[in-house]
Amino acid sequence: MAGVAAPIGAMHNGRQKALVSPREHGAWGMLLVPLATGAVAALRSSVNGGALALFIVAAMSLFWLRTPVESWLGTSAVKARTKDERAFVLKMIAAIGLLAVGSIAALLWDGLSRGLLTIGAVAGLAFAIQVGVKRLGRKARMPAQIIGAVGLTSTAAGAYYVATGKLDHVAVALWLANWLFAGDQIHFVQVRIRSSRAANMDEKMKQGLPFFCGQVGLIGVILAACRLGLFSDAMALAFVPVLVRGTLWFVRRYRPLDVHKLGFSELTHSLIFGALLCASFLV
Numbered sequence: 001m002a003g004v005a006a007p008i009g010a011m012h013n014g015r016q017k018a019l020v021s022p023r024e025h026g027a028w029g030m031l032l033v034p035l036a037t038g039a040v041a042a043l044r045s046s047v048n049g050g051a052l053a054l055f056i057v058a059a060m061s062l063f064w065l066r067t068p069v070e071s072w073l074g075t076s077a078v079k080a081r082t083k084d085e086r087a088f089v090l091k092m093i094a095a096i097g098l099l100a101v102g103s104i105a106a107l108l109w110d111g112l113s114r115g116l117l118t119i120g121a122v123a124g125l126a127f128a129i130q131v132g133v134k135r136l137g138r139k140a141r142m143p144a145q146i147i148g149a150v151g152l153t154s155t156a157a158g159a160y161y162v163a164t165g166k167l168d169h170v171a172v173a174l175w176l177a178n179w180l181f182a183g184d185q186i187h188f189v190q191v192r193i194r195s196s197r198a199a200n201m202d203e204k205m206k207q208g209l210p211f212f213c214g215q216v217g218l219i220g221v222i223l224a225a226c227r228l229g230l231f232s233d234a235m236a237l238a239f240v241p242v243l244v245r246g247t248l249w250f251v252r253r254y255r256p257l258d259v260h261k262l263g264f265s266e267l268t269h270s271l272i273f274g275a276l277l278c279a280s281f282l283v
Contacts, residue, residue, distance in 0.1 A: 022066070026185075026267075028063075032155075048162065061096050072086060072090060122150070157175040180218060185266055192257060211246065
């Protein structure tokens with residue numbers, strides 16, 4: 001009986017974890033890499049370490065909160081079905097919610113971080129629009145993800161703002177840069193999945209023409225941001241590896257799609273982009 005109880009217990013624990021733990025590993029990257037770039041960019045000024053720590057707790061708890069809320073509402077793939085599961089999920093919502101509310105309240109208590117309300121309003125609007133776009137069906141999945149990335153990458157502006165007290169062009173540039181990268185990454189992953197059987201450049205171009213146009217558009221936006229003084233030349237260079245990655249895919253010989261390998265590759269690109277973007281503020 002003990003041998004049977006152990007697997008049952010493991011399955012139960014695994015089920016509970018799935019109900020409350022965020023499963024989108026890519027979304028974690030879109031949250032944490034921008035957060036890190038905002039924090040590092042702030043090092044050029046005197047940093048409010050306490051406010052930054054509170055913001056990190058708030059951002060991560062709010063992101064974490066979405067999974068148990070969706071499980072409890074029944075809008076996610078893994079739903080709380082039984083009375084015990086719903087009670088467990090509700091307790092987690094309360095605990096994580098209190099952590100989020102407490103950290104946000106502490107940030108806003110002295111009235112010096114009210115700019116977070118502006119950042120939060122834009123991020124909240126993006127998530128609300130994402131929900132609406134998702135309802136349009138499978139074809140709207142990628143646009144919904146890109147819109148949602150506006151909210152996730154807001155951590156770049158938020159971290160910079162709470163650490164420096166400045167909601168200026170640097171905060172906007174950090175937010176924009178991280179969102180542009182996230183959008184390109186989302187588009188690339190989707191085109192790789194849709195074009196998994198494309199064997200030559202002609203087939204890849206036929207399947208991936210929107211992505212190719214997106215790459216060209218991304219270059220145009222980066223150049224425009226540089227011309228307007230929003231991006232420095234060093235910030236623009238942070239996009240080079242991902243632009244090269246996207247271009248080389250069209251000319252490389254056919255390789256069967258390995259989703260896990262693709263995930264690790266894109267994680268590597270996220271870290272490289274984040275490191276280069278951070279370096280652009282330290283040189």
